[in-house]
Amino acid sequence: MASEEFQEVRVFAPATVANVACGYDVLGFAIDQPGDEVVVRLASEPGLRITKITGDEGKLPLIAEKNTAGIAALDFLNHLEKSDLGVEMEIHKKMPFGSGLGSSAASAVAGVYAMNVLLGEPLSKKELLPFAMSGEASADGAWHADNVGPCLLGGIIFIRDNETLDLASLPVPENLWAAVVHPDIEILTKVARDILPREISLPNVTRQVGNLGGLICGLLQNDYGLISRSIHDVVAEPARRQLIPGFAEAKKAALDAGALGFSISGAGPSVFALCEGEEVAQKAGAAITEIFGGLSLGHQLYLSRVNQRGVTVMN
Secondary structure, eight states: OOGGGOSEEEEEEEEEEESTTTOTTTEEEEEEEEEEEEEEEEOSSSEEEEEEEESSTTOSOSSGGGSHHHHHHHHHHHHTTOTTOEEEEEEEOOSOTTSSSOHHHHHHHHHHHHHHHHTTOOSOTGGGHHHHHHHHHHHHSOOOOTTHHHHHHOSEEEEEETTTTEEEEEOOOTTEEEEEEEESOOOOHHHHHHTSOSOOOHHHHHHHHHHHHHHHHHHHHTOHHHHHHHOOOSSSHHHHGGGSTTHHHHHHHHHHTTOSEEEEOTTSSOEEEEEESHHHHHHHHHHHHHHHHHTTOOEEEEEEEOOSSOSEEOO
């Protein structure tokens, strides 16, 4: 596919749920909404310039070398030895900062994927992973693909090793739905990481490994009962739940509504309930939002099957 066929490309990169309870830093899945949009177009002046950012309340830098989407795109162009190519970029933030929904990952993925499509897709999606990772790492200083992986590739992604980006796609049961709720508070990833225990007891390691293995087996075997028994986090959730008002009440409400399991999305404050079927997801979502509403917390509810497409070109 020749690059001159494309003068402008607009892409959408979806939000993601990282950790999925028992898979701290090694498991994540994509949802349909919200997400970020990035537009790139060829320009006569050499170099990459970010010409517009919307939805960021002026928080993000227009300098490409300091922006997650720009860094990912620049690393990609340097890899192809096309750093002098003239490109203009627009970034449209459609998801909140510090939400636990992979905001920085979505921008980085959108930036590099849009550039790849503009140039005729010289690399596969999976080959774009290191460039997207470099963009996200510039925002939070961490190198873990549980947001970037599913945002880029779609589906449920298991990362065997973050350092080498050795990952695998897991099967998604057909009737698996997620109710994801973002309460209107901000939790910085650094704060959420600093609050975690520095040491984990051997019994808790055993429980966590068992739950992660059980969840993977449940997905492989289409066994909703095993999935439900496995969505338990004994590492991050006990420490982080105190950062989210009404967490215990929301969890009980979701489970009482029939959810398979409930936990924190990424570093929070967003929470998620995995459910068998859309109807249960609707009930669980309503139960969670009722709790946050009762605390006078603004919130957004997203109901979605697991998004198996990942980042896509917008028509």
